[in-house]
Amino acid sequence: EAGVAQSPRYKIIEKRQSVAFWCNPISGHATLYWYQQILGQGPKLLIQFQNNGVVDDSQLPKDRFSAERLKGVDSTLKIQPAKLEDSAVYLCASSLEGRVQYFGPGTRLTVT
Amino acid sequence: KQEVTQIPAALSVPEGENLVLNCSFTDSAIYNLQWFRQDPGKGLTSLLLIQSSQREQTSGRLNASLDKSSGRSTLYIAASQPGDSATYLCAVPGSSNTGKLIFGQGTTLQVKP
Numbered sequence: 001e002a003g004v005a006q007s008p009r010y011k012i013i014e015k016r017q018s019v020a021f022w023c024n025p026i027s028g029h030a031t032l033y034w035y036q037q038i039l040g041q042g043p044k045l046l047i048q049f050q051n052n053g054v055v056d057d058s059q060l061p062k063d064r065f066s067a068e069r070l071k072g073v074d075s076t077l078k079i080q081p082a083k084l085e086d087s088a089v090y091l092c093a094s095s096l097e098g099r100v101q102y103f104g105p106g107t108r109l110t111v112t
Numbered sequence: 113k114q115e116v117t118q119i120p121a122a123l124s125v126p127e128g129e130n131l132v133l134n135c136s137f138t139d140s141a142i143y144n145l146q147w148f149r150q151d152p153g154k155g156l157t158s159l160l161l162i163q164s165s166q167r168e169q170t171s172g173r174l175n176a177s178l179d180k181s182s183g184r185s186t187l188y189i190a191a192s193q194p195g196d197s198a199t200y201l202c203a204v205p206g207s208s209n210t211g212k213l214i215f216g217q218g219t220t221l222q223v224k225p
Contacts, residue, residue, distance in 0.1 A: 004155070031211055042116070042201055042215030043156070055210050091155060095211060100146075103155035 002026065004104035006092050012110045018080035021107045025073070025094030031055075033101060034067055034077050035091040043091055049075060082111045114139045114207055118200075118216035125192055126224050133187040133219045135202035140180045143209075147176050147187050148201040150218070156201065160187070192223045 005024040013019050025032050030051050035043035046065065048055040051072040060067070064083070069075040079086055089108050093101040115138045125131055135145070143164045148156040160176040162169045162185070169176050175188040185202055199218045206212035 033212070040121075040217065042118075042203070042217045043213075044215070045206075045212045048210060048212055056206075056208065056212055093156075099211075100158055100161065101211070101213065103148075103157070105153075105155045108153070 004092055004094055004102055006090075006104040006107055008107060009105065010108050010110075012112065013082055015084055015111050016081040018078065019082055019109065020076050020078045021090050021092075021109075023075045023077070023092030023104060025075070025092070026096075026102055029094035029096050029102075030072070031095045031097070032069060032075050033093040033095075034075070035093065037089045037091055037106070039088070046077070046090075079109075082109075084111050087111045114142075114204060114214045116202060116204060116214050116216040118202060118219050120219060121217065122220045122222075124222040124224065127192060127194060129192050129223075130188070130190050131192055131221070133189070133200050133202075133221070135185040135187070135216055137183045137185075137204050137214075139207065140183050141207070142180065142204045144205065145176075145178050145185050146203045146213070147174075147185075148203065148215075150199045150201060152198075159200075189221075192221075194223050194225050196223050197221055 032049045034046045037043040047057040049069045067077045089106040092104045095101045147159045162178045173190040201218045203213040203215045
């Protein structure tokens with residue numbers, strides 16, 4: 001069974017630029033999560049989807065971050081414009097009906 | 113608001129030693145607790161999941177315990193090996209019961225040959 005796929009694996013951008021990350025969850029997993037992990041900290045949930053609907057986006061900085069999951073499968077997370085403090089690893093996870101979450105390898109973002 | 117704390121932040125031990133990682137949480141109304149492993153540049157791998165009705169869960173050389181009343185969990189690693197070097201994270205479900213996880217900051221373990 002293929003795991004959660006994410007791309008790109010690494011991205012370096014300058015502040016005020018925009019960036020997008022892509023996630024392909026495990027086939028059949030209705031729930032998809034985006035977490036932000038700043039160096040030295042545990043992951044923090046940014047947004048959670050159930051199929052193509054948003055369940056929780058309470059910690060998503062909506063002035064600069066957006067996410068979508070239009071067909072209830074793949075998802076993209078966008079940052080526009082990026083700030084230095086957005087430097088982090090962005091982890092995507094998926095689960096079957098809110099059970100055990102399976103994590104992708106993450107995208108490491110560096111904002112200079 | 114649920115908060116999860118892990119102590120110590122980093123730990124270095126010689127190969128073969130038994131060790132304990134600690135996790136504490138502020139809200140004891142949890143229905144499970146999970147331990148993850150994270151290797152550098154990689155995602156998270158689930159190691160053990162303890163349901164609230166359980167007190168222990170074992171997998172190979174790993175044993176996790178849960179004491180809900182005191183808000184604590186421990187991960188015991190027996191006979192540590194250099195391959196155990198990684199960051200270990202504990203996580204509990206958020207209070208909204210949507211599947212969201214609240215993570216501790218992790219303990220980075222180095223096992224020296």
